[in-house]
Amino acid sequence: MxxxxxxxxxxxxxxxxxxxxxxxxxxxxxxxxxxxxxxxxxxxxxxxxxxxxxxxxxxxxxxxxxxxxxxxxxxxxxxxxxxxxxxxxxxxxxxxxxxxxxxxxxxxxxxxxxxxxxxxxxxxxxxxxxxxxxxxxxxxxxxxxxxxxxxxxxxxxxxxxxxxxxxxxxxxxxxxxxxxxxxxxxxxxxxxxxxxxxxxxxxxxxxxxxLGKVKGNKMVDMQLSNLKLVDRGEKMIMDELGIGQEGAAELLKKHGSVRAAIEARR
Structure with a gap:
């Protein structure tokens, strides 16, 4: 058995x-x-x-x-x-x-x-x-x-x-x-x-x-499919770049992903 x-x-x-x-x-x-x-x-x-x-x-x-x-x-x-x-x-x-x-x-x-x-x-x-x-x-x-x-x-x-x-x-x-x-x-x-x-x-x-889908400990390639995830994405950018929420939101909206937003400022 x-x-x-x-x-x-x-x-x-x-x-x-x-x-x-x-x-x-x-x-x-x-x-x-x-x-x-x-x-x-x-x-x-x-x-x-x-x-x-x-x-x-x-x-x-x-x-x-x-x-x-x-x-x-x-x-x-x-x-x-x-x-x-x-x-x-x-x-x-x-x-x-x-x-x-x-x-x-x-x-x-x-x-x-x-x-x-x-x-x-x-x-x-x-x-x-x-x-x-x-x-x-x-x-x-x-x-x-x-x-x-x-x-x-x-x-x-x-x-x-x-x-x-x-x-x-x-x-x-x-x-x-x-x-x-x-x-x-x-x-x-x-x-x-x-x-x-x-x-x-x-x-x-x-x-x-x-495969490189995580940066540090963050899901930088995640899909921004709801408000909670958009908020999470903004916080990742704030933490990574040392900027405020308004700037992070602008970058995220412009580039469409956490990874792209971070790379655009590096």
Whole structure:
């Protein structure tokens, strides 16, 4: 039995108070960063491989089913506004298509051929990196997609939460974050999902920093898509150039991005 499917260390949950439930969940959640820390060398290898492919014009793809697929889509969707990269540089694909983002699609993850068909629609090629996300490490949709990508000479990685999984076996750069039993037996949207989110955060954030999308510790290429972000952009310029809010606002309005505003004054 996979460790993520092992019996919970807690029982008779229906008899616990809200306070006891929350305390129990919090206690097991605290083990997740420790599990991620154990996988740092694997995450580093995946980051380096991803940076190399994006530097030569490639893209980063995620494939997954259920919670794993949704987490990939979430991470992909946040890269353009955060780092100012084009839509389509990071692409998340979920088994069952976009309808599965909000509602489970029956048996969508069971077809080992479908992921490759989904990827082919984007003309995936050997410049790209494909990362399969599967807490169990045995999702046919992910296994098939990674195996076929590898057969076509495409670099593959994965994020799984069980040891010695089939998904990891077909990945060039496996990341295995061993989170163990869930608070509710088998509910991998909990600890495993949290671990996957942490790894995805690390993968794209480290990659984008290595690609020059951050200056100092600031998101100088972020999209100015609302008033909060415009205000943040002005404060970055004020801090970087040592000028007042009015001057920063004028520069930002003129140049359209924090990076361009700062470079215009240097």
């Amino acid at each position: 996979s460790t993520t499917e092992s019996p919970s260390h807690f029982n008779h949950l229906e008899k616990l108070s809200a306070k006891e439930l929350l305390a129990g969940m919090n206690s097991v959640d605290q083990t997740v960063p420790q599990a991620v820390a154990q996988a740092l060398p694997q995450i580093e290898a995946l980051v380096e491989a991803t940076v190399a492919r994006l530097q030569r014009g490639g893209r980063l793809f995620y494939i997954g089913a259920g919670t794993s697929g949704r987490l990939g889509i979430l991470d992909a969707s946040e890269c353009p506004p955060t780092f100012g990269v084009p839509q389509g540089l990071v692409i998340g694909i979920i088994a069952g298509g976009d309808a599965a983002i909000r509602k489970a699609v029956e048996n969508a993850e069971d077809d080992p051929q479908q992921a490759w068909r989904d990827l082919a629609a984007y003309a995936i090629n050997t410049d790209d990196m494909l990362v399969g996300i599967a807490a169990s490490g045995r999702t046919p949709y992910v296994i098939g997609g990674l195996a076929l990508a590898r057969r076509h000479g495409i670099a593959t990685g994965c994020i799984v939460c069980n040891p010695n999984s089939t998904v990891a076996a077909v990945a060039d750069y496996p990341v295995e974050v061993l989170t163990g039993p869930e608070f509710i037996t088998g509910s991998t949207r909990l600890k495993a999902g949290t671990a996957q989110k942490l790894v995805l955060n690390m993968l794209t954030t480290a990659t984008m920093i290595r």
